[in-house]
Amino acid sequence: MGNKNGGKTTIILRCLDRDEISKPTLALEYTFGRRAKGHNRPKDIAHFWELGGGTSLLDLIRIPITTDNIRAFAIILVLDLSKPNELWPTMDSLLRVTRNHVDKIITKLGKTNPKVATEIKQKMWNNMSKDHPDHELIDPFPIPLVMIGSKYDLFHEFDPEMRKIMCKTLRFISHYYGASLVFTSKSEALLLKARVLINHLAFGFDRSKSISVDQNKPLFIPAGLDSLNQIGPPPASDSDIGKLHAHTPVDLWKKIFNKTFPPKSTNDLKDVSDPAQDPQYAEYEVDAMRAQKNQELEQYKRNSSKSWKEMDFES
Structure with missing residues (x-):
């Protein structure tokens, strides 16, 4: 999951050694990969779900994350x-909606399978x-989380x-949430670093212990290898920090970050292209029926509008 057009599909394809041209993700797309940890060993299968549309399709997050796979997700x-x-x-x-859904699953498991719920909570601290x-x-x-x-x-x-x-x-955010952090680009060397982290989670390969925290170079920080002391205080003066009313450390960093980079007010829903208008999905009979139904809907709206105006609503 992540920004629209942020490179999610490309990262998945590189992780699975697929030399394909990435296409826009319409909603929630699935693929899988196989990999063996050594010679003469059976291949493990990893399932990849990709959420498209940036933050416009948050409701779809709950589809792939279930009580059956939560321990391996x-x-x-x-x-x-x-x-x-x-x-x-x-x-x-994305993190808030995902966390709320995962917490609900863990709470549910706590009632039906407390052993598994406890195992998940303990696993949070593994790194x-x-x-x-x-x-x-x-x-x-x-x-x-990566x-x-x-x-x-x-x-x-x-x-x-x-x-x-x-x-x-x-x-700070990645360390606070116990996550790994890596910077990538189209460079194969940087994509390889992301692949190392993903392969560790997907196929159980050895966890990387190398680290790069130089802000003038691409960051690479596996979970648990950073520290608040190394990160330092939020990038603001003491007087500015004192004027901010924050309830949590994350809230404090958020206010400081947003002061430098004001959140862009966008409606992601408007940015999502309509697959029905895409020529590659054209089907004459389906499109003709859709056009007819759209006309009927517009006529219904006009008729309803007229009838509403004529109504004498009680106060």
């Missing part, structure tokens, strides 16, 4: 680094050692101060 959140004004609204909406200095200060996402900052090549052209704010903010 992971979220890959792709954020377009070239669109900083859309970054926070996209991230916040964070008990002696980590931030153990009591973070709030891990209920299922594994945050991918795409289009690093465009992001690298930003003003250094803007890059600093975005890097620090994404480091």
Whole structure:
């Protein structure tokens, strides 16, 4: 899931070694991949669901995440680094809706299968050692989470101060939620880093322990390897921070980030193209019937409007 046109499909294809041209994702699309951990070993199967439309199709999130697969599920959140004004609204909406749905599933499991619910809650802390200095200060996402900052090549052209704010903010968010963070572009070397993180979750390959926190280079930070001390305070003066009324650490970082990058007021629903108007899906009989039904609907609206105006509503 993530920004519309953020590169989600390309990342999936590269992870599955498919040399295909990516196409726009219409709604919720499914594919799968097979991979073996060694010679003469059976291949594992990983199922990939891709949510299209940015934040306009949030209701579809609940379809692939179920009580049957919750223990093996992971979220890959792709954020377009070239669109900083859309970054926070996209991230916040997708993670909030996903977390609410996952929490409901865990609560339900707690009543029917408390052992599994407890296992999921304990697994949240797998990447964070008990002696980590931030153990009591973070709030891990209920299922594994990888945050991918795409289009690093465009992001690298930003003003250094803007890059600093975005890097620090994404480091804080990913660390606070117990997530891995990686920056990618069309570069095969950077896509390989994202592939390493995804293959660890999808096929059980070894977890990478390398780390890159230099804001002048692409970030690569596996879950649990960063710290609030290394990230530092929010990128704002003490006086500015003191004027902000925030209820949580995330809320504080949100206010500071949005001050630099005001959220873009967009209606994602309007941006989603109508598949019915796409020539590649044209079917004469279906389209003719659809046109007829649209005319009937418009006529119904006009007739209803007239009848409503003639009605004498009681106060």
